[in-house]
Structure formats: C-alpha cells, structure tokens
Amino acid sequence: MESKFDQLVTIFKTSPLSTDVLYEIILLLQQQTTESLSSFISQSLRSLLILKHWSWQIFSEDFHQWINQPYYQEFFHTFASFNKNMIYHCDNIAVDIKASLLFPETVEQVNSIFQQIDQNLHENDSFVTIVSLWFDNHSRFLHENPQYTISSVIDHIGQYIVHNYVMSKQYKLYLTQLRQPQLLQAIFSAKMLFYIKTCSFYTYGYLVVKVHDFPYSAEEIITYLADDYLQIIHVHSYTVATWNKELLGCITQLVSLVCVCCWWDEHKRTQMKLLFPTEQITCDHVQDLIRIVDHKPFYKEIKSVRSNDETTLMNSTFIFLIIIIQTENINWLFRSNITIRDTIVSAAEASLNDNVSLCGYAILGEALADEDLKDLKIGDNISNYFFHIIEEAWRDSSKKYKKIPIAHLLRG
Numbered sequence: 001m002e003s004k005f006d007q008l009v010t011i012f013k014t015s016p017l018s019t020d021v022l023y024e025i026i027l028l029l030q031q032q033t034t035e036s037l038s039s040f041i042s043q044s045l046r047s048l049l050i051l052k053h054w055s056w057q058i059f060s061e062d063f064h065q066w067i068n069q070p071y072y073q074e075f076f077h078t079f080a081s082f083n084k085n086m087i088y089h090c091d092n093i094a095v096d097i098k099a100s101l102l103f104p105e106t107v108e109q110v111n112s113i114f115q116q117i118d119q120n121l122h123e124n125d126s127f128v129t130i131v132s133l134w135f136d137n138h139s140r141f142l143h144e145n146p147q148y149t150i151s152s153v154i155d156h157i158g159q160y161i162v163h164n165y166v167m168s169k170q171y172k173l174y175l176t177q178l179r180q181p182q183l184l185q186a187i188f189s190a191k192m193l194f195y196i197k198t199c200s201f202y203t204y205g206y207l208v209v210k211v212h213d214f215p216y217s218a219e220e221i222i223t224y225l226a227d228d229y230l231q232i233i234h235v236h237s238y239t240v241a242t243w244n245k246e247l248l249g250c251i252t253q254l255v256s257l258v259c260v261c262c263w264w265d266e267h268k269r270t271q272m273k274l275l276f277p278t279e280q281i282t283c284d285h286v287q288d289l290i291r292i293v294d295h296k297p298f299y300k301e302i303k304s305v306r307s308n309d310e311t312t313l314m315n316s317t318f319i320f321l322i323i324i325i326q327t328e329n330i331n332w333l334f335r336s337n338i339t340i341r342d343t344i345v346s347a348a349e350a351s352l353n354d355n356v357s358l359c360g361y362a363i364l365g366e367a368l369a370d371e372d373l374k375d376l377k378i379g380d381n382i383s384n385y386f387f388h389i390i391e392e393a394w395r396d397s398s399k400k401y402k403k404i405p406i407a408h409l410l411r412g
Contacts, residue, residue: 004028005040009047013054019070025051026075029082038090041097048101055079056104059134060112063127073126080133087140088305095145102134102141107156114160123189132190132198135161139198142205143306150209158206163215165199167224175228178250181235188246197246200253207260218264221257222271229258230275230285237288240295245309251292252313259320262327272327282328286340289317294343299350311353318347318359325366334367341368358389 005028012021032040041048055076058066066072083102086093104110113131120128138157142148150158165171174192177183207214236243236251243251262272276282293314301310321344325331334340341364348360364373 003044005044006047009044009050013050017066017069019072022071022075026071026078029078032082032085034085034089037085038092041086041090041093041101045097045101051079052101053105055134056109059127059131060104060109063116067126073130076130077133080130080137083134083137084140084307087137087144088307095148098141098145099148099151102137103151103153105153107153110153110157110160114164117191117194118164120191123191125190128190128194132194135198135202139201139205140307142209146208148209154206155210158202158210159215161199161202162206165195166203167216167221168195171195171199172224172228175225175232178247179228179231179235181239183247185244185246188244188250193246193249197249197253200250200257204253204256204260207264211264218261218271219274221261222274225254225258225261226275229254230281233285233288233292237291240292241297248309248313252309252316255289255313255320256316259316259323262320262323269323269327272323276324276328279328279330282324282330283333286321286324286330286333287337289321290340290343293317293347294339296346299347302351302353302356304352304354306353306355311356314347314351314356315353315359318344318356318363321363322359322366325363331367334363335369335372341372354389361386 005025008021008025008028012018012025015021086098086101090098117128117131135157138154142150142154174196177187177192178196232251232254236247258275262269262275264271276285298310298314301308302314303311306312306315325334344360344363348357348364351357351360
C-alpha cells in the first residue's frame, strides 16, 4: 500500500503543479526524525528520486518561473535539510542510494546551472542561495564517503568549480574583501558565499576523494591562496567573538581547503614551505589558529558528526596543527607556551566529536615530551581514550575507526 507521501508525489508528478500538495510534502519531510529517517527513505525511495529529479530539472531549466510561487523556496530548503540529515544519520542506507538522492543525472543539467550562475549579475539571487545548499550536500557526502567512486557528473562539477570559481579573479576579489578587519554585512552576498564557502567546500570534498588528474598542483593552489589566507586568519583571529555566521562559514571552509592542500602528497609536502617560508610565519599562524580554538562558545556547538561550521572548523584546525607539527620543527612552541597546551586540552576534553578529541590528543602526543604530558594530568584520559578507539578499529573489518586507519591510531 502506498504511503501518504507516495500518493502526494504521484499527484505532484501527474497533475498541474499544486502548491497545496507541495505544502503537504514539505510537512512530511520536516516531520522525519533521526530515528524515522532510514525507514522513511527505504519505504519511499522511488518517490524521493522523483522529487530529486524534478528539483534538478527545475534548477537547470526554469527555476525563476517557479521560485516566487508559494512554498517553492521552502520546499528546496526543506529537501536540502532532509538530504543533509540523511548523509549523517543513516548509516544503514547504502552509499549508492544516498548518492542517487543527491547528484544530478547529466552533465547538461550541471552546465545549465553553472551558466545561470555565470550570467547572473545579481549578488543576492535566491537561485544561487538554494543551489549552494545542494552543492554543500555534495561536499558533505564526499567527505563522509572518501572511498566512493565518483561519477563523470561529480568529476565534472569538481573540475568546473575549481577552474572557473576557485582559481578565478572573482574569488580573489572576495578574498581581498575578507582581509579587511571591519566587514559590513552587505559583503556577504549569496554570490560571495557561493564562491568562498560553497566552492571552497566542494574543492575540499573533491580533493578528499580524487587527487589524480587534478587540473592544479597543491603547490599552485597554495601559492594562489597563501597571502590572502594568512592575512584573513590573522586579522579575524583577534575578533572571533564578533564573527557572524557568514564569516564563520567562510573561514571554516578556507581553513579546510588549505588544510587538505597541505595534506595532499603527504610524503613531500613541499607546499608547506610555500605557505610557511619562515619559522616566524609558522609560529604566528599557529597562534592565530589557537586564538580561534580558544573561543569557548564554539565548544557548545560541536556535534558528534561534522554537520556544522563549528565542528568542521575545530576538526580542520586540529588536523592542520598536526600537519604543521609533523612537517615544521616547532615542537618547542607547544612545549614552551602553556596557553597553547591548555587551549588544546580544553577543546579536546569539551568536544562531543570523537575526531576533534582524537586530533587534540594527537597534537599533544606529537608535540610534547613525556614529562609535559604527565604535567597536564590527563595522561590516563588520553591513554584510556586511545586504547578504546584502537580496540574499536581492530574489531572493524576495515581496521579503521571512523575512517582513521589503525596505523595512525597506533602512532597516536
């Protein structure tokens, strides 16, 4: 027997577009909880695929014809939120099924969307805002499923975004604006956020799953970003308490993008010397990042999954600090600066996210001498935590704990 949701989608598909039916569909999507989501997807997969196909068709063909109709914007926001929850809270839904609900079917659809963005002269068009939400879900999916074999459509999106948006004059213009210490709310337009937040995020996710046949080297991207990135982080690290959600999102994705570029080709890491040509620049940036990590209100927002900017920023920052410690000879800074050590301990112990805690403890393990770790009086906490997750990784068939190989855990 068809569910009410399936019946509504059938009506929606076969009859003239009805806002009443669309409103009922919105309500049913919004009613799904973390507990009910998997069952709902399994039972209504065909209907969800119909809605997904219709959505991308609207994006690529006649979005502006419908966007001012009642409930249309609400539907696209609701469906994007539904898909985001699916990415993080449906472990028993196959990865291929998740992908089928997220990505468009054809390169032609994607090209049409990009063409609309490129030709749009309005900085705050609702089309850009909504499409950004859907591309952000692609990035989340790619980060959560680095083993996924990407399709030609995903590959095309990644290549296009890197070449036409990230490595563009417009992207650099937006970075220049972000370097200013005092930022007006008006600069955070839909288009600016698409370039700096969404496109940086997509490039990050794309690099996590694909580093072969990439149009640029890590050295080229770091050279392109370095000066702007270092200045943006330095200037705004002193004013974290005044950040709005838009600046938080931009800085989160810039840190993540630079981090993944520095992680790329981890055996050589020549890009680190381009980003940090001197020890002083390295130390200054570490202290900039620590000022951001020390913002206690972030701790209350950290989730068990990497589903919001605060969690992503903390996770990426800690991973980046590990890379810096492993590459640059600055362990002395962590050993001599009590504030840095205390900040990392506070963030690691307060976090509800295992990866954040693990990375925080790994920083301490990499940088500090045994005597320093004993002085912190958290040695038992660290060792108990590592023994627990190593045991969990050993029991897992992949020999990983939440995508972290057991070899990395043993080193920690």
